[in-house]
Amino acid sequence: MPKHILYIKKYNARDCLLAIRGEQIPxxxxxxxxxxxxxRGICYHPGFAKELHGSLPEFIRALNARSIMSNEIxxxxxxxxxxxxxxxxxxATEATYRELAHRYPQMKYQIGRACxxxxxxxxYGELGLLPEVHIAEEARDNGQSAILDAIMAAGTKYAAMNDYTRTVEMDQPTMAHLNGDTAVRSYLDIRQRYTKPSLSLNSFSLGYKTHYFDITEDWRIDEYESDEPILREDVTPLLYTPLPADLPNVNKDLLILMAAYYGNIxxxxxxxxxxxxxxxxxxIVRGVYHNTMFAKWWSLQxxxxxxxxQCAINARFIMNNDLSRISPDTRDSVLPYCIWYPAVADWRTYMELARRKPSMKQSVARACIVADYKTVYDGLNAEPxxxxxxxxxxxxxxHYLRDLERKAAERGGVVSDNSPEWKRNTRKQMFEPTTTWLNKDVSNFFAETEFSWAYDGVVANMSFVELNVCAPDELKQKDFVDLGELYEPWHGF
Structure with missing residues (x-):
């Protein structure tokens, strides 16, 4: 095959489809x-694209994986x-994997995973592996209780495999617990449809979505889209109970988000x-703003x-009356605007902050209005x-409105209006949102981020998760319930 085709960047939807089906190399x-x-075509169709062996490493690995699964070493x-x-x-067959382990002992953990x-x-018993957590999670997902029990019975477990980097550390594996870091086989069956790449100024798309797992090196691409199968346990009980040493079979993404949201280090x-x-x-930004310890931990990364x-860290430190991170040399790009929510600093802190960084005068003036620090505000002489x-x-x-209106009048009634909309949301509007919409299952939800109202324009709304946790199970019989409709007294208004 001509080498130049490896470098020609030309999208053809039919070529992609034929490649997925193992019918033609683009x-x-x-x-x-x-x-x-x-x-993807190579892995699913034995014999496809063998002429690509010796070209790109990802093609060579795919061809070798396909050969192994076809019982050829x-x-x-x-x-x-x-x-x-x-x-x-x-x-592959057990005999194939056994021969593979004999010829390539460096692959014994991959072979154990296949077992x-x-x-x-x-x-599996012949391989003499350490009790490995990825193999344990794989065995659990595939219902192989004998292998799972053998690993879980060990006093100490290890992580030799790494599904994020597709590497195996055989010489110095780390002690570990089951922590939801395995791309188990049921996950690999979730497919995404390829699309046309878009690289314009107004739109950017690779033609596929990336993920934290790509152990098959094809991003699970296909000619169709599939939903995630409901094979895992409900994750929400782990939001309000201590985490076990070994996580059950859950998608832990929601646990990560809520830990960051509350700043739980x-x-x-x-x-x-x-x-x-x-x-x-x-x-993370929300957690840093609300939790000083989380802000401190992040500052040490x-x-x-x-x-x-960095802006959020600086804001939290300022509100705690510590200006050690702020100096005349501090870059303006890491200076926060919102430095009065969820707490206000001492008036002397704001006065010193304005002295160190005159570029923060408007932000300090805003904080003084919120905190009613009239003397400091007057000394700033902020622009309206x-x-x-x-x-x-x-x-x-x-006092503050009269002052700003007077200054605006002196300027012919002109008031600067080039700030983003979130800056015009006042302290009274910074109560965190709640919802009456109860979702039956929130295990695969992410934070709502559409409405920027605090944290320097960054927002994470998790009220739907908090409602799900609070609500009794009998209210979760339907996919969605508007609890507001259940509260009868409002009909009399």
Whole structure:
């Protein structure tokens, strides 16, 4: 096959479909989505695209995985030719895996994982593996109780495999518990449909969605979309009970989000994944604003990859009357605007903050209106803008609105109105939202982030989870119930 086709970036929907079906190799393989369709086709269709062996490493690994699952032992000379997943979409025979372990002992944990899928108890015992948590979670998901029981009976368990990086650490595995970090086989059956990539200024799409797991190296791409099967336990009881040493068979994403939302350091540090789940960032910002200990923990992390988390940390420290993170050299990009919710600082803190960073004068003036620090406010001589005017209208002290209206009049009635809408939401509007809509199951929900009203324009609304936890089981018989409709007295109004 000509080498140049590996680098031609041209999308063709039919080429992708034929590749998924194992019928034809696309004429252009430069796009990620096209290569993923080829990998998918290779893994599901024995004999497809063998001419790609010797080209890209992901093709070589897919071809080798397919050979193994077809009960053929490939010749693998280099480490990057060894596949990670050799049990999906099907398993090989026990004899094939036994021979594979003999020829490639560095693959014995992958082979043990395959045993947990297929139930090869004898071969699993022959491998002499440490009690490994990924194999345990795989055995549990596939109903292989004998292998699961053998691992769980051990006093100490280990993590040799890593489904996030597709690597195996045989020499120095770490002690571990079952922590929901395994891409079990039932998860691999959830499919996503490929789409056309879009790289315009107004739209960006790779043609597929990434995830924290990609052990098959095809992002589970297909010609159709499938829903996640309901094979796991309800995660919500773990929101209000201590976490067990070994997590049950749950999707722990909601546990991660709520731990970040409340700033629970122990839970969050244990549960979080190497990459963030959707809306996790929003929950982190909310948790930092509300929990000083969570803010301190984040401040000690070696790297913080988002300036808005740094803004939230600085805001929480300011509200605690600590300005050690603020100096004349502090970058404006990590300076928060909201420094009065959920707490107000001492008046001297705000005065010193304005002295150190004059660029924060408007923010400090806003805090002084909220806290009714009249003397400090007057000393700032802040410019009238729409955000300050909104807060002043809500203040019980008319001094601030009179001052801003006077300054606006001196400027011909002009008030700066270039601030984002969230800045015009006053302290009275910063009560966290609640809901009357009761969802039967929230295990796969993420935070609502549509309405920016606090935390410097970042919001995470988890009221639907809190209502689900509070509501009795008898109210959760339907998928959705509006509890407001059940409260009869309002009909008389």
């Amino acid at each position: 004429q252009a393989l430069g796009l990620d989505v096209t290569r993923l369709c080829v990998v 490939p010749d693998m000379k280099e480490p990057d030719e060894i596949p990670y997943c050799i049990w999906h979409p099907q398993t 947990a899928v297929a139930g090869y108890l004898n071969l 122990d839970r969050y540090a244990r549960l979080r994944r190497p990459m963030r789940v959707p809306t996790e960032f929003h929950c 070696p790297t913080i990859d988002d300036y808005r988390i 803008d729409s955000s300050l005017m909104a807060e002043a209208r809500d203040s019980p002290n008319p």
